[in-house]
Amino acid sequence: MSTGNGFLDLSGGENTGAGDNQIVDTTTASFAQDVIEPSKEVPVLVDFWAPWCGPCRQLGPLLEKVVRESKGAIRLVKMNIDEHPAIAGQLGVQSIPAVFAFVGGRPVDGFMGALPESEIKAFVDRLPKGEGAPADPVEQAMEMAREAENSGENERAMQVYAAILQRVPEHGEARVALAGLLWDAGEKEQATAMIADLPDDSDLEGLAMLKKRIALEEEVAALGDPDALFRRLETNPDDHQARCDLAAIENARGNRMEAADHLLEIIRRDRDWRDGEARTQLLTFFEAWGPKEPAVAKARRKLSSLLFA
Known part of the structure; x- marks a missing residue:
């Protein structure tokens, strides 16, 4: 948790009488x-x-x-x-x-x-x-927020980042981190608004990755009904556009390995489809997911097997 002036608060305080100097x-x-x-x-x-x-x-x-x-x-x-x-x-x-x-x-x-x-x-x-x-109290609060986020305590981390921004509204790293957590929590409009005025060439950690995630998910809205896409594949397993659209949909749903597998299947069937579009899209997914995502390592191994077998 965090306080309104940027310091992390965790939990505390009751009162019973006290008589000693301590x-x-x-x-x-x-x-x-x-x-x-x-x-x-x-x-x-x-x-x-x-x-x-x-x-x-x-x-x-x-x-x-x-x-x-x-x-x-x-x-x-x-x-x-x-x-x-x-x-x-x-x-x-x-x-x-x-x-x-x-x-x-x-x-x-x-x-x-x-x-x-x-x-x-x-x-x-x-x-x-x-x-x-x-130590700088804002940096201490950032460290505690990161620890909370790494431990899966996302609500606590969001409260800390929000408190930091109350004290230092221009703190870019806190804005990006909070926007990412808000996006994950479904608060997509708020998350997008938080980073809208941050330049694309900013070196803020996580900003490029978050913007790629947002762009990918916004594209999905125009991709159509996944059931219809599956029916197209049943009729024609080489309908690579249907498979590519399904990959984007699975990615938006958070099913990263399923998304990767759709693109890997296109590469297996026709690696040169549209000048290697499936491989390019897969690498874009890798960048958006980040190097710590388990699906990235697994999909990279599969991709290497296809390309260098």
């Missing part, structure tokens, strides 16, 4: 004294919570336990957003529990929701320790 309650007026200054020496977790929040009550005791077990290595500061909403608003908190980690006087990481104890500990272990300037 765990304190704060107010808007004392926030700098309780959070900013101490964070220049040790990481400070800020737990934004409210009395009515059930997940906050789940998270609070776990946060306190992890902080106490750190034996002074980290501090926990709690802020009731019903009584003191200003700081939460500045940080873009839209739901609670929300936990932010401050290091060197700045927020460097965060999470939202009631995480289990093991994940809280892992979060704390990732924090920069000691005095000194922390």
Whole structure:
């Protein structure tokens, strides 16, 4: 998840009373004294919570336990957003529990929701320790968004990318990444609009690949009924145009190996059809799918066998 100013939030915060120096309650007026200054020496977790929040009550005791077990290595500061909403608003908190980690006087990481104890500990272990300037919070948020995306947590990744764009609207990499996830989620008009003003010659990672995906899928709308195309092939197995159109349809449906197999069959039957159009289209698919797609490696092996057998 992410916060409105570009920092990733993962999950956190409940409030129970705290009486020691390691765990304190704060107010808007004392926030700098309780959070900013101490964070220049040790990481400070800020737990934004409210009395009515059930997940906050789940998270609070776990946060306190992890902080106490750190034996002074980290501090926990709690802020009731019903009584003191200003700081939460500045940080873009839209739901609670929300936990932010401050290091060197700045927020460097965060999470939202009631995480289990093991994940809280892992979060704390990732924090920069000691005095000194922390890493760029926007880049930290980008890294956390990438990790979420690589782990299949696409909704969480989208929230983080969106938060980064709230803080840095011109962040091209975040725009491309969010547009790709929106496209996958079926929000195609929104995804297309997000990258519409990005130049084709941009070196932004993933932009060319995403634009090729969009172009391919837009072409499918004019290709007709796949059942009719299959019937054409039953009548004439050498109807390469029908097979090529089916490849485009299967690609749009996400059936990548099926799409590749249609083009490979054309190459097997007539590799020079339309000056090698089937091979050209297959290579276009490879570029759009990306090198990590398993279908690419499998189809490349089949293509090599056909071309060099």
